[in-house]
Amino acid sequence: MEEEGSSDLSNPNLKKKHLAMLERLSNRQQSLSHRSSSSASAASFESTSSFLSRFAESKRSIESQLAQSRLADPSDLKPQLCEISAAISELEKLVAESSYYLPSYEVRSSLMTVADLKQSLESLIPKKKFSFKSKTAKSSLIEASKPPETEPERRNPDLEASHSLVLSSSQGFRNNVGQVLVKDLRGLEIGEFTITDLESCEVRLLGCSRALFVHRLKDCRVYVGPVVGSVLIEEAENCTFVLASHQIRIHNARGSDFYLRVRSRPIIEDCCRVRFGPYCLRYKGIEEDLREANLLEETGNWSSVDDFKWLKAVQSPNWSVLPEDKRVGMIDISSLGSEGQEDNGEL
Known part of the structure; x- marks a missing residue:
């Protein structure tokens, strides 16, 4: 049996057909691998594209809110800044949750944008006689954000209050x-x-x-x-x-x-x-x-x-x-x- 198989492969016509079949199988495998790679690349691109679209939309919305707050009456500023603080935190969370598939440059750029938005928010917070404390007796956001009385004051309590609003839920x-x-x-x-x-x-x-x-x-x-x-x-x-x-x-x-x-x-x-x-x-x-x-x-x-x-x-x-x-x-x-x-x- 072994000798007969060897004799068949030594036949020039059979050997030629055998090599052609191997070539077709190799080409087919390469084609399937290329399709798989292309599909994975396309999926990654779609995920990144979707993130960038959501990020840009949220960024525009926050920037619009910041612009409106600059023109608002200081007495009505508190609820607007609370809303902006929550929106910035959600945007930062989106970046963190998407970081595992985003290119490093996109993550770095997005985090820098979030930092700029935080700085813009901080610049709008009055330095004195301002808090996010609700008038309802049940709310205690200001007390939650204050350091203990024995601890020296080292941070901006108004800015901390804005962050505490997001954390309190x-x-x-x-x-x-x-x-x-x-x-x-x-x-x-x-x-x-x-x-x-x-x-x-x-x-x-x-x-x-x-x-x-x-x-x-x-x-x-x-x-x-x-x-x-x-x-x-x-x-x-x-x-x-x-x-x-x-x-x-x-x-x-x-x-x-x-x-x-x-x-x-x-x-x-x-x-x-x-x-x-x-x-x-x-x-x-x-x-x-x-x-x-x-x-x-x-x-x-x-x-x-x-x-x-x-x-x-x-x-x-x-x-x-x-x-x-x-x-x-x-x-x-x-x-x-x-x-x-x-x-x-x-x-």
């Missing part, structure tokens, strides 16, 4: 010093969770959330279960974070460590002395939560950080990989779900 931990703050999210319909203005605190979140916003933390440890959407961190000093999320963006962090599991490359901006290691959190049921959030698989992206303020070809000096002998061990919070102060969803 979500559950979270706010304005605490030296506390252990625990929240079990399992079985709850939790969308966005906010952690803001904490010092020397430890935060433990068990279960899944849709998005996490972190603002102004100092000397804190934050242990968080899977986040289905994005994590935005603004101003962290000497903190440790253990986070799992699809997108993570960190702005203005100093001397902090991040143990991450993330589907896209982490983004840092205006950071220094930040270090990164792999996710190391454990609690009963975390595997199921990670699977539900599509974060069960370790991607290795925790060590592939994009620094948007470092444009040189060499790695940014603002971040580094944590040496193995400097990393914390596995952190198990299974038995800690009932300890500490628990959030009740109110300001």
Whole structure:
């Protein structure tokens, strides 16, 4: 049988047909690969095009609102600025959630535009005798945004109030010093969770959330279960974070460590002395939560950080990989779900 097959292939006509068939199969495979590549490229272009269209439309709307506010009576300015602040935050969230497929240039350009809009908003806020505090007794936005009386005033309280308006609609931990703050999210319909203005605190979140916003933390440890959407961190000093999320963006962090599991490359901006290691959190049921959030698989992206303020070809000096002998061990919070102060969803 083997000799007969060899004899058939030695026939010049059969050999010619055989080679022609192989060539057709090769051409067909190349054609299919080209189509697949073209389809993926087209899908990426359509996603980017859709983002740019939405971003441009929102930007025009915010700029129009800013222009109208400049002509408004100061006594009627407060609700307009509240609305603009919320719109800018939504625009910033759109950039963060789209960053995993956008070209780096588009993400950087969009974030610069958001920063310019924030600066324009800040320039409209009167420096004295102005607040976003509602006249209703139930509202306490101003009190939530004020620092403790014993802390020296270091920030613009009017601008902080505008940010607090956006944060106030979500559950979270706010304005605490030296506390252990625990929240079990399992079985709850939790969308966005906010952690803001904490010092020397430890935060433990068990279960899944849709998005996490972190603002102004100092000397804190934050242990968080899977986040289905994005994590935005603004101003962290000497903190440790253990986070799992699809997108993570960190702005203005100093001397902090991040143990991450993330589907896209982490983004840092205006950071220094930040270090990164792999996710190391454990609690009963975390595997199921990670699977539900599509974060069960370790991607290795925790060590592939994009620094948007470092444009040189060499790695940014603002971040580094944590040496193995400097990393914390596995952190198990299974038995800690009932300890500490628990959030009740109110300001």
